[in-house]
Amino acid sequence: MTFPNPNPDFPILSVLVFSPLAAAALAAFIRSERLLRWWALLCTTAIALVSLSLWWWFNPATAEFQFVERRAWIPSLKISYAVGIDGISLLLVLLTTLIMPLCVLCSWRYITTRVKEFMVCLLIMESAMVGVFCALDFILFFVFWEAMLIPMALLIGVWGGPRKIYAAIKFFVYTMTGSVLLLVAILALYLKVGSFSIPDMMGRNFAPEFQCWIFLAFFISFAIKVPMFPFHTWLPAAHVEAPTAGSVVLASVLLKMGTYGFLRFSLPITPYATHVFMPYVLWLSVAAILYGGLTALAQSDLKKLVAYSSVGHMGFATLGIFALNTNGIEGATLVMINHGVTTGALFIAVGIIYERLHTRDLGASAGLGKFMPVFAGFLGVFCLSSLAFPGTNSFIGEFLVLAGGFKVSTLLVICAVPGVVAAAAYMLRMLQKVAYGGVRNPDHSGLADLNLREVVTLAPLLVFVFWIGLHPQPFIHVMHASVQHLLEQTNGSLAPAAVALR
Amino acid sequence: MAFLPELLLMGGALALFFVSLGESRARQAKAVALAVAVALVAACVLCLGQQAVLFSGAYRVDLFSQILKLVFACGYVLILLLGGELADIRDEVRAEYYLFLTLSVSGLVMLVSCVDILTLVIALELSSFPLYLMVPMRRERNGRRIQMESAIKYIMFGIAANGIMLFGMSYLFGLTGTTSLPVMVEKLRPVIASPLAIAGLAMTLCGLFFKLAVFPFHFWTPDVYQGASNETASLIASLSKVGAVAVLVRFVSLASPDNHAIVLLLTLLAIASMFYGNLIALIQKDLKRLLGFSGIAHAGYAMIGFVALDEAGYAAAIYYIVGYLFMVLACFVVICKVSRDGANVAMDELAGLYRRSPLLAVTLIVGIFALAGMPPFAGFMGKLTLLSAALAKGHLALVIIAVVNTAIAIYYYLCVIREACFRDAGTRPAIALDWPTRVLCVLLMAGILALGVAPARILDGISSSLASVNLPLTKVSQR
Numbered sequence: 002m003t004f005p006n007p008n009p010d011f012p013i014l015s016v017l018v019f020s021p022l023a024a025a026a027l028a029a030f031i032r033s034e035r036l037l038r039w040w041a042l043l044c045t046t047a048i049a050l051v052s053l054s055l056w057w058w059f060n061p062a063t064a065e066f067q068f069v070e071r072r073a074w075i076p077s078l079k080i081s082y083a084v085g086i087d088g089i090s091l092l093l094v095l096l097t098t099l100i101m102p103l104c105v106l107c108s109w110r111y112i113t114t115r116v117k118e119f120m121v122c123l124l125i126m127e128s129a130m131v132g133v134f135c136a137l138d139f140i141l142f143f144v145f146w147e148a149m150l151i152p153m154a155l156l157i158g159v160w161g162g163p164r165k166i167y168a169a170i171k172f173f174v175y176t177m178t179g180s181v182l183l184l185v186a187i188l189a190l191y192l193k194v195g196s197f198s199i200p201d202m203m204g205r206n207f208a209p210e211f212q213c214w215i216f217l218a219f220f221i222s223f224a225i226k227v228p229m230f231p232f233h234t235w236l237p238a239a240h241v242e243a244p245t246a247g248s249v250v251l252a253s254v255l256l257k258m259g260t261y262g263f264l265r266f267s268l269p270i271t272p273y274a275t276h277v278f279m280p281y282v283l284w285l286s287v288a289a290i291l292y293g294g295l296t297a298l299a300q301s302d303l304k305k306l307v308a309y310s311s312v313g314h315m316g317f318a319t320l321g322i323f324a325l326n327t328n329g330i331e332g333a334t335l336v337m338i339n340h341g342v343t344t345g346a347l348f349i350a351v352g353i354i355y356e357r358l359h360t361r362d363l364g365a366s367a368g369l370g371k372f373m374p375v376f377a378g379f380l381g382v383f384c385l386s387s388l389a390f391p392g393t394n395s396f397i398g399e400f401l402v403l404a405g406g407f408k409v410s411t412l413l414v415i416c417a418v419p420g421v422v423a424a425a426a427y428m429l430r431m432l433q434k435v436a437y438g439g440v441r442n443p444d445h446s447g448l449a450d451l452n453l454r455e456v457v458t459l460a461p462l463l464v465f466v467f468w469i470g471l472h473p474q475p476f477i478h479v480m481h482a483s484v485q486h487l488l489e490q491t492n493g494s495l496a497p498a499a500v501a502l503r
Numbered sequence: 504m505a506f507l508p509e510l511l512l513m514g515g516a517l518a519l520f521f522v523s524l525g526e527s528r529a530r531q532a533k534a535v536a537l538a539v540a541v542a543l544v545a546a547c548v549l550c551l552g553q554q555a556v557l558f559s560g561a562y563r564v565d566l567f568s569q570i571l572k573l574v575f576a577c578g579y580v581l582i583l584l585l586g587g588e589l590a591d592i593r594d595e596v597r598a599e600y601y602l603f604l605t606l607s608v609s610g611l612v613m614l615v616s617c618v619d620i621l622t623l624v625i626a627l628e629l630s631s632f633p634l635y636l637m638v639p640m641r642r643e644r645n646g647r648r649i650q651m652e653s654a655i656k657y658i659m660f661g662i663a664a665n666g667i668m669l670f671g672m673s674y675l676f677g678l679t680g681t682t683s684l685p686v687m688v689e690k691l692r693p694v695i696a697s698p699l700a701i702a703g704l705a706m707t708l709c710g711l712f713f714k715l716a717v718f719p720f721h722f723w724t725p726d727v728y729q730g731a732s733n734e735t736a737s738l739i740a741s742l743s744k745v746g747a748v749a750v751l752v753r754f755v756s757l758a759s760p761d762n763h764a765i766v767l768l769l770t771l772l773a774i775a776s777m778f779y780g781n782l783i784a785l786i787q788k789d790l791k792r793l794l795g796f797s798g799i800a801h802a803g804y805a806m807i808g809f810v811a812l813d814e815a816g817y818a819a820a821i822y823y824i825v826g827y828l829f830m831v832l833a834c835f836v837v838i839c840k841v842s843r844d845g846a847n848v849a850m851d852e853l854a855g856l857y858r859r860s861p862l863l864a865v866t867l868i869v870g871i872f873a874l875a876g877m878p879p880f881a882g883f884m885g886k887l888t889l890l891s892a893a894l895a896k897g898h899l900a901l902v903i904i905a906v907v908n909t910a911i912a913i914y915y916y917l918c919v920i921r922e923a924c925f926r927d928a929g930t931r932p933a934i935a936l937d938w939p940t941r942v943l944c945v946l947l948m949a950g951i952l953a954l955g956v957a958p959a960r961i962l963d964g965i966s967s968s969l970a971s972v973n974l975p976l977t978k979v980s981q982r
Contacts, residue, residue: 073959074959075884075958075959075962076959076963077959077962077963077966078887078888078891078962115857118857118861140887143878144878144879144883145878147877147878147883148877148878148879150877151868151872151877154917154920155924158920158921158924158925159857159924159925165925166921166925166926169921169925170914170917170918170921173913173917174910174913174914174917177877177909177910177913178910178913181906181907181909181910182903182906184887184890184906185890185894185902185903185906188887188890188891188894188902189894189899191891192891192894192895
């Protein structure tokens with residue numbers, strides 16, 4: 002499916018990174034709210050279409066970074082503007098650009114105040130998110146990584162729910178605190194390597210002790226972002242209070258940055274430390290799967306339920322990554338994509354309920370299916386996808402992750418199984434309640450089923466649920482070479498001590 | 504030609520003096536001051552490449568001084584725009600206020616060129632004394648003379664710090680027998696490790712620590728910020744700190760390339776300033792006091808550059824403090840415009856700012872997040888250069904303490920944002936902005952963003968100018 006790139010010098014990644022910013026700048030001059038919505042939709046859709054060309058031109062046979070651009074930025078500090086993508090980041094870039102038009106669509110009626118500022122924040126977010134996945138210079142990465150916090154905090158704090166201020170500040174302080182040590186690690190690496198270039202830092206075989214410190218600094222930052230088990234407390238607050246689009250961006254893209262950080266930085270830059278800390282991270286992942294599953298069972302707020310299910314799903318992603326084998330990492334990457342698709346869709350669905358009922362209470366929304374059959378159909382598919390029903394996308398991802406996990410430790414996987422069962426329990430419980438309810442359902446007879454806009458919002462995600470579920474090969478194919486290369490970097494210089502750990 | 508900016512300022516001060524002789528001539532005085540300021544920017548740009556030694560080696564015009572003069576000139580324009588019509592200054596002294604402002608700036612402009620400690624002290628005083636007078640020029644409110652209290656505190660601390668500095672300078676003079684800094688560098692080198700030299704140098708630095716508000720010379724900061732009018736506080740918070748850092752470069756480089764005692768001293772002061780400023784800022788309710796304590800913390804960050812004791816560190820410190828000038832002024836613009844007839848602004852008065860004045864809210868967001876060290880603003884690049892300079896010299900513990908402090912600080916900066924963006928305005932009125940303020944807001948934001956996104960040329964300029972601070976100074980003395 003690859004065609005030679007007709008114009009290899011075209012800076013397509015820069016275009017993708019900066020065109021949302023330009024669109025945001027232009028949006029500041031539009032006065033009509035209606036026009037603003039259309040403008041944001043137009044821009045995000047156009048960017049999504051442009052980004053699709055990456056898929057056609059990407060060469061999956063090589064693990065090299067592609068579409069690379071490199072320019073000096075601050076020569077005295079050896080900081081350059083360098084972007085490029087490999088198979089893993091390609092998928093995440095596409096996920097980001099494809100999710101954004103849906104975010105605009107799902108805020109069409111939901112956001113009624115300060116529409117201009119909202120759309121500007123969304124577009125700035127898109128710039129920063131694409132930038133994070135493309136950056137090949139550590140400072141550039143850090144700039145995008147941090148710059149994202151401001152619009153996200155505003156999204157939660159201005160357009161959020163009743164406890165929005167608490168949630169916004171908690172989110173900001175948590176993630177910012179995590180990333181300050183990342184900066185120290187970056188500077189320490191810079192002083193060893195002599196440049197901020199990310200590819201230069203990979204496969205360097207730093208001293209073991211140095212690697213461990215760097216790994217820990219990375220780990221705190223990325224684990225907060227994922228979020229891994231003991232660092233997850235900001236997530237439910239942020240998700241519950243954020244507007245629908247904010248939740249979708251948060252779940253679909255922001256959480257992926259943590260796992261992306263592990264894949265891009267922790268594994269190839271500190272391979273020795275990765276093997277040293279691998280067992281601990283694996284058990285934390287299992288803890289996250291169990292914790293997320295059991296907590297989600299107890300929720301009566303729909304958004305909280307989905308938020309805790311995210312903790313569990315991301316536990317699968319980290320489990321796969323730190324299994325350190327092909328199945329595990331490919332599965333983890335697929336879990337990341339699937340979680341973006343499925344959880345994003347679930348948040349949109351909860352947003353649709355909220356727009357109609359002005360509550361997210363599970364009891365209050367019982368029996369919606371009778372009056373909103375189309376909606377119930379969509380919700381059913383996404384719920385099944387979330388609990389990894391065979392034939393849907395999550396099944397492939399979680400299956401691969403568990404297969405990878407088995408090669409590391411059978412005990413580990415067995416311990417994770419109750420989490421899978423819990424996922425089935427809470428998702429089916431939610432689906433049963435919302436679609437059918439009991440005999441004493443609240444009166445929903447006045448509710449309208451999905452309109453065209455809402456169908457258009459959910460339909461692309463539905464396509465991906467089945468596409469990845471039934472024919473995942475193209476997605477695995479595109480990242481295979483990159484994953485192999487990553488594993489060579491991580492396991493190639495494997496110290497004998499690490500083998501003993503298995 | 505090389506002396507053009509100073510001449511211009513002195514001429515302007517003289518003109519302002521004559522203007523201020525008449526009754527209620529604030530409007531004319533402002534026009535004159537603004538004209539001088541704009542001319543000063545032009546003159547500084549013209550003289551950017553000048554090299555000269557004047558007054559028998561006591562005054563040196565080089566790239567280092569000229570870059571900083573340009574910064575002062577820009578800051579002067581910004582502060583004049585920020586002051587508006589000086590609503591909070593007593594009517595009868597408004598014209599004089601402009602005179603003192605101009606004199607203070609002229610002191611700063613001369614300060615960066617002085618290479619003899621005698622002229623340096625005089626320039627330092629010239630920049631400080633007008634400030635001592637500008638603080639009590641605020642209007643009285645509710646019969647409380649809070650501005651007088653601040654002025655007394657300011658002048659007492661200032662004089663005491665100056666006394667310590669002069670005492671330290673006497674040690675340095677006694678050791679080297681010269682007042683010329685370039686000669687002193689040479690003569691001090693063999694004896695710099697002696698306790699006498701270290702004590703002398705440390706005491707000399709005290710006077711500058713006072714201006715920069717480094718712990719333990721910080722006590723005046725929050726009180727003076729609170730008691731002085733918003734315009735005066737913005738001047739004290741911005742320009743005079745740039746001046747202090749510039750002179751610190753001259754004195755700290757006396758201890759280069761390596762001096763364990765001075766490094767230890769600077770490290771401890773940096774750590775103490777950061778923790779003290781950030782922890783106490785956490786509980787502030789008055790916005791100016793908050794900026795005062797955050798200023799102490801930022802002084803601590805700037806000290807990190809000096810701990811490195813090399814050019815990269817000095818360049819980082821200067822870059823940081825220039826960025827700080829823009830960031831803190833952005834916050835002060837908001838304070839000036841939000842305050843009702845010049846009163847102090849409590850945090851909750853910011854409520855709903857994003858509805859009452861979107862431009863001010865954006866300015867505040869940019870300013871506050873820049874202070875917090877978020878990319879892509881100047882504060883982040885500044886911290887990055889500072890930390891990498893310090894880490895290159897192996898000060899890992901200091902760097903980690905600095906980033907921990909960044910994490911602490913983010914909370915109170917967010918509290919400001921919370922008030923401005925997340926709270927409802929209630930019955931608070933919308934804020935109308937005049938054109939100069941709008942221009943000012945845009946200029947400040949552009950400055951913060953430009954320093955953060957494209958720092959390459961500025962950093963290179965500062966670094967190359969620093970090369971001339973140490974080495975050619977000796978050339979000067981040989982002439």
